[in-house]
Amino acid sequence: MTAPAQHVTLAAETSTGGLLLWVVLPYVCLAVFVLGHIWRYRYDKFGWTTRSSQLYERRLLRIGSPLFHFGILVVLLGHIGGLVIPKSWTEAAGISEHVYHIGAVFLGTIAGVCTLGGLTILIYRRRTVGPVFSATTRNDKAMYVSLTLTIALGLAATVAANTVGGGYDYRETISPWFRSVFYFQPDPDLMTGAPVLFQLHALSALLLFAAWPFTRLVHMLTAPVGYLTRPYVVYRSRDTHLGARAPRRGWERSGT
């Protein structure tokens, strides 16, 4: 967190509001995201689960959950494509802005509609199916509000830009800002000029990421890709001190 401090002088021209929103907040959220996950992994492995509710209800989940998850994964890939890969690279690869835009709007709309549709089914299910509702914690509710808000704002920003504004090229402003955060050269001015819906979408996403490690969403980070390569049956040696015999004094297990 030394980088933003370096930039305080540089960014003196921008308003303090812009500085707070587009320099301080992103770093704070990023730090909370990373450190939060480390903390949660160290101290709450037992709580690190999808908390599947399929045992209670499967008909709605059967439709809603795959719809939402496949949608959100495409959206995630889309964001990586749009935010991380610079425009110059895609152009060098021969993809014009126009083609890119059509592709992004087409794929993005399908994925966005799937995500939102899936999410609607999931939330409807959460609220109306008795056992699922009683297994919903306050944390879950806050998570759903934040998640829905972020997705809805993102979709609204895109729709508004494409229907009313005739398209907004976020790859000129938002994407460079996003990357600038990661090179530790944050440039808040790039963001202050963006349409307000995009700004709100980015802000809600930042807050969602800050909350991420403390919600059930942590399950994403342990997506079981290792399953594809590991042997089917896992053998492990007995944990010598579990149950067999009291640990020697001074060698008790810590609370991990």
Add this chain to the structure above:
Amino acid sequence: MRVMAQMAMVMNLDKCIGCHTCSVTCKQAWTNRTGVEYVWFNNVETRPGQGYPRRYEDQDTWQGGWELNKRGRLALKAGGRFKKLAQIFSNPKLPALDDYYEPWTYDYETLTNAPLQNHTPVARPKSLITGKDMKISWSANWDDNLGGAPEHGDKDVLLSQVSEKIKFEFEQTFMFYLPRICEHCLNPSCAASCPSGAIYKREEDGIVLVDQDRCRGWRMCVTGCPYKKVYFNHRTGKAEKCTFCFPRVEVGLPTVCSETCVGRLRYIGLVLYDADRVLEAASTPDDTDLYEAQRGVFLDPNDPAVVREAENAGIPRDWVEAAQRSPVHALINTYKVALPLHPEYRTMPMVWYVPPLSPVVDAVRDTGQDAEDHRNLFAAVDALRIPVDYLAQLFTAGDPAPVDAVLRRLAAMRAYMRDINLGREPDARIPEAVGMGEEQMYDMYRLLALAKYDERYVIPPAHAEQAHSLEELATVCSLDYDGGPGMGGSGPFGESSGGAAPLAVENFHALRHRQTSDTAATPTDKARRVNLFNWDGKGRPPGLFPNEPSGGGNGTGGNGDGKDEPKP
């Protein structure tokens, strides 16, 4: 040859009286928590019956276990790695709570709270899932003792595979109990189905466990296990399964279900097997050959070559000796009376069963014939196709020959021992007719019928314990004196000095103490502490509440004069 040791169990079904003590004590020990109300690590099914969860044996629906794919290779029936991951967001083959049952409690409070009225107040059933009133319509043993068989009997999965149609008519029917725990398979499909690799098989004793810190709630193991012995804790979002009571077994105590079994029908012991041959045996092309294939994986612990290899594999000497004395090995391989449950699932299950002779004996007795005579019994084994076919569906993938052979041995034992018990000359032709010697038959009788505690359970303690005390003879801090922490008491410096005692040891001593002491709840050796787990609610043992402060002052802002009445 790669020798591995497996802790295994055999249950002698003739002795099961269906009392459910095993289920209840297991539940008290392991699953009396929220989230696992519906979970029975041990359950007892009446057969014929649907089992728990309902119709779990119908693998066309539930897709549990392994199958041979088109190329003859072993594959998970519910689909391999890619298919699992593609279906992870919603598992299409997961039993719902309806397939188990909706757990409930009763609203006992109304019994004490209800105002004075003409009618006796009623404790209504309340769902433990929704908290609302509910109508009880099923449970873990709803079809106990063939209850509801005219209505539900034909839903038994195996009956559709038995050649002759069974009618649930009182004179024709047969039944027996089938207690089930996790099979601690040699080739566990639950572990193979777990995307995060949280389910593992212990190298030392083969017990299959779920690492609660690694389970991420992908709930694929529930589908993977064909016996449906992995359960999903709906509160914690993690899978749980039978642990073979590993904290007890590690210190040489039998599992809770075995220890408390009223019929004393459970046997626990080691089996040595060749891990290199497991895959090959599980891939045996013909389902009906799987029983023999699995027996072929087991090694003879008395064979010097096996003993040598076992030592090379790091299996301690006392474990090899325990394997030689193992009742499980004897019942499976020496007397050949134990059979695996559903070998066709290809998981190589390690809880085996001595099939019940009682349906045959009962049928003979009902005809008025002598039900102890081996000729009558042999003839009945041949004639009574329904029970034999049914048992074959359970234990040998439908091949009646091994079941016939086992039942004949049991019948022979019955007839042979009757002569001895009546003081008559024993007839050596009876054991001979089933390929056994007289002495062997007597030994089998001793193991099956007398079933002494130390012959039923040959459980070598986990070796770390001995290694520790052997290597640290000089340094071991000798707290294992009578009443010391190693024996469930306190250390030399009073309460909580000297570190924690292992839970199993503490409970074992506490229980023994309770069973042998005069007062129900007052430990004589503990001046100040009451173990609430062992307090049965009788009386008010000193130490349950802190001593009342002398003088009138109390901290609750009372008026300070006189004592407060204790509130219930």
